[in-house]
Amino acid sequence: MHVIHELGQLIFPIRCFGCNKIGLSICSTCRREWHPHYYIRHISSLKVHSAIIYSPTASKILLAAKENGIKGADVLIVESIIHVLSQADFSDLDIALVPIPSSLLSKRRRGRGFIIDIVGQIAQQTSLPVINALELARPVRDQSGLHSAQRAKNMNGAMRLRAGVIPRADLVLIDDVVTTGATLREAARALTAAGCHVVGSVTACVAQPLR
Numbered sequence: 001m002h003v004i005h006e007l008g009q010l011i012f013p014i015r016c017f018g019c020n021k022i023g024l025s026i027c028s029t030c031r032r033e034w035h036p037h038y039y040i041r042h043i044s045s046l047k048v049h050s051a052i053i054y055s056p057t058a059s060k061i062l063l064a065a066k067e068n069g070i071k072g073a074d075v076l077i078v079e080s081i082i083h084v085l086s087q088a089d090f091s092d093l094d095i096a097l098v099p100i101p102s103s104l105l106s107k108r109r110r111g112r113g114f115i116i117d118i119v120g121q122i123a124q125q126t127s128l129p130v131i132n133a134l135e136l137a138r139p140v141r142d143q144s145g146l147h148s149a150q151r152a153k154n155m156n157g158a159m160r161l162r163a164g165v166i167p168r169a170d171l172v173l174i175d176d177v178v179t180t181g182a183t184l185r186e187a188a189r190a191l192t193a194a195g196c197h198v199v200g201s202v203t204a205c206v207a208q209p210l211r
């Protein structure tokens, strides 16, 4: 078994998913860069709590999880969001986690709803309830190539409360990264319009500076 594993490593060497260096699945340099802190940003009236400043390494870790389904990258993201949830002052509230929905296209490409899956893993570890409250009301474009105004237009009116979900209070939106805030702003708008009360948002990464 051991020999076969080592042979496998010669043919398919394990590479760091942060920097591509051969060796561990995440090297010590990248692991240090992904050290969860606690940042707060305001997007309109929505308070966004985040763990990691977005960097080229952070971007590769998110992509490794999202596009390549690498379990170790999922673990880093889950761990950072749980860290922020423990820092944010939600203790007096009866919170439930709401995943930001993925587009059908990315679900098909990745074989899973990425944030829904991440939030499921968080719920398993924290016992916090999850409400899959949001859905896309129309197709949206991939945001990565869009600037701030295009992102706002892309997301404006794009989400709604899923049919059959009972509106409730103390919802916390969960996403992997906040950049311009267009996605979170739309998610909060859709939930608020449907009679829910959003108490904040938690993301693994926060991109700075705003462009």
Ligand SMILES: [Zn+2]
Pocket: 016, 017, 018, 019, 020, 021, 026, 027, 028, 029, 030, 031
């Ligand atoms: Zn590395």
